[in-house]
Amino acid sequence: MRQLLNTLFVLTEDSYLSLEGENVVINREKTQIGRFPLHTLEAILCFSYPGASPALMGACWERGVDLAFFSPRGKFLARVTGKTKGNVLLRQQQYRAADDPFASCHYAKGFLLGKVYNARWVLERATRDHPQRVPVEKLKALSGQLAATLPQLEEAMSLEALRGLEGAAAQQYFGGFDSLILQQRDAFAFAGRSRRPPLDPINALLSFAYTLLARDCAAALEGVGLDPYVGFLHRPRPGRVSLALDLMEELRAVYADRFVITCVNQKTLTERHCHRQENGAVLLTDEGRRAFLKAWQQRKQQTIQHPFLGEKIPWGLVPYVQALLLARTLRGDMERYPPFFWK
DSSP states (O other), rough: OOOEETEEEEEOEEEEEEEEEEEEEETTEEEEEEEEEEOOEEEOOOOOOEEOOHHHHHHHHTOOEEEEEEOOOEEEEOOOOOOSSSOOOOOOOHHHHHHOOOHHHHHHHHHHHHHHHHHHHHHHHHHHTTTTTOOOHHHHHHHHHHHHHHHHHOOOOOOHHHHHHHHHHHHHHTTTGGGOOOOTTTTTTSSSOSSSSSSSSSHHHHHHHHHHHHHHHHHHHHHHTOTTTTTSSSOTTTTOOOHHHHHHTTTTTIIIIIHHHHHHTSOOOGGGEEEEETOOOOEOOOHHHHHHHHHHHHHSSSEEOTTTTOOOEEGGGHHHHHHHHHHHHHHHHHSSSOOOOOO
């Protein structure tokens, strides 16, 4: 259990939540393991299978406390809404912002500042951790180019300008990506990003990681009452979780890319975990997906100090915290959305 931003995260997968007086009580195997005053909470995000009592669900609705349920792996299941009420004002504000080019640019700018900043520090971290094994001068030069992009993003006044800067920055970042692969270089050589379909093993791993990250971001947005299909940088399109794609931009390099690099360098995944189809597409085998998912869940349990909150949280909660911060910004509780700046 963890309380952040007046939000209670229930992470123990066999916990059951109930109401006792004015308190939320968390029980595990009929033993109380936690108690929190309901009036101090704005939201409860529950990652357990047993769920919550009807009394607690009713009390949350009456008091305006968001109660959302997820599987222990982070899949969104349901949210208590009761009668027509809940987060309609929040979603209205989201839709207004998405329809406003200036507001959309404002939010998109935050996501891309986080993305470029984090991409830069992934390269910098490699020069610090492995100075004898990576081309330091090349990575430092690319890092400098990414650093120079940050003030340009701040000054951009349109989504088109932001997309142009983001595209150039992505090309610079991926220009140094192959240098981060220190093991299995023959099998996992990286010549450039390919997708739909991925044409080599490293791109197959990146695509799978981005799929999982997008799912986690969509679940986080659902949990705080935002519509994951209405984005700012990624414009709405039928069937596309545009806001989830927005939110994941700042997390790609530090959450997904570094995870893939670790899996390759530690040989958690090898060439035998990938299969090349007749059309040239490279996909993970069933065994490869199982190994990938197991390592992904383990990574989500590792802790990190959140740069804005200053508190240690599991990596797996980062999308949920960022979704909360985005919701607060849209509601006007915060002046500007704080991107996840990793270092």
